[in-house]
Amino acid sequence: MPTEIKIPKLGLTMTEAILVEWSVGAGKAIAVDQIVCVIETDKVSLEVQSPAEGFMHPVAEAGSRVAVGEVIGYVAEDEAALAELQAREPAAASATGKAAAPATAPEPPEKAPEPPPSPAVKPDRRPGERIVATPAARKRSRELGVDLAEVAGSGPGGRIVLADVATAAEAAEDERYEGMYDFGSVAPESEMLTVEETVPIRGIRKIISRNMKLSLSSQAQLTLHTEASARGMRETRALFNTRLEEGQVPVPYNAILVKAAAAALRQHPRLNAVVDGRDIKIWKEIHIGMAMDFGRGLIVPKIRNADAKSIRVIADELGDLVERAQNQKLVPDELQGGTFTITNLGSWDIDGFTPINNFPESAILGVGRIVDKPWVREGAVVAEPRMALSLTFDHRIIDGALGARFLKTLKDRIEDTRLML
Secondary structure, three states, rough: OOOOEEOOOOOOOOEEEEEEOOOOOOOEEOOOOOOOEEEOOOOOOEEEOOOOOOEEOOOOOOOEEEEEOOOOEEEOOOOHHHHHHHHOOOHHHHOOOOOOOOOOOOOOOOOOOOOOOOOOOOOOOOOOOOOOOOOHHHHHHHOOOOOOHHHHOOHHHOOOOOHHHHHHHHHHHHHHHHHOOOOOOOOOOHHHHOOOOOOOHHHHHHHHHHHHHHHHHOOEEEEEEEEEOOHHHHHHHHHHOEEEEEEEEOOHHHHHHHHHHHHHHHHHHHEEEEEEEEEEOOOOOOOOEEEEEOOOOEEEEOOOOOOOOHHHHHHHHHHHHHHHHOOOOOOOOHOOOOOOHHHHHEHHHOOOOOOOOOOOOOOEEEEEEEEEEEEEEEEEEEEEEEEEEEEEEEEEOHHHHHHHEEEEEEHHHHHHHHHHH
């Protein structure tokens, strides 16, 4: 019997994904755990592996939006089972290299049919008319705040399905948050230019765009800058890395920074907070996000309860997150629920910068590269490793003096890592 390939549920909030591409063509032999396709959620791209050995039979089209648990393909155990599958359900055109079959008859009708109503447009309903929707669509509409009366259904008999709710919510989100515009309308001279490539703003890039706009438009952001000696961090890092056990990853500077920031947040909890309406909510947990970018868009995986973990444990977790981020193995839950973010651009020779809060968080730490500079120590000029620290915070709930005290506490722990023990 063919083995089903389904969209996996990779987080508590995940309800659907976009099937980006098929990695294996229809009818091709495939091994267990071989990558069959790439899917994309609002947070991250993920590779889906084959659950069995056999022959590939994709049925969902690349580019389509599919619900969690939906069957997108099959693995036939042998060629006979594959032939039976092909006869019962045609393979997806996007996995065969052929153009998709037209939805209407090849010969155009005398009068073009009316297009179906867009799920993002209010349907033409009579007053008091019953709204027909699947239970899953009703539940999701409540979660997203979508009024089903404003949604046209694409299911049988006009029934509203999960995809209709998702499309309506996406359209409302675009209108509310992204503030996009038609470039030609604001820059008519664009006709003088030639477009080499058009990249859709979707998935991770769309979330980044929305959150950055929300961050700057809804918060009163202020940035404080200072410098710290990195001598203590260098010595601590060297101490850890000369005593590595077999299989242990070297301790990076970021692990020490995460521990220092967590200790400072425990002492100054107002920075570990968000604004919720008219209230300030200070979180009990300290979940620190570490900004990463491997060429597919900014992601911020979290170190949970960082204040309760040692530098060695944080280093191991960071190593695991980096490896899985590079291989697109992170799941959405690992990118959500943060309380504070660190973004370190030292690897790119950046000395200092002004970070933007990772909305809805209220504070973020920007870290520059470590540079040896002339410095007066005990009356003598020495070569001192120095690094820039930039703290951006929401000035509505965090006063400048509090931000400065937090930065001083952080600096003290970076310069003397014994304070974190």
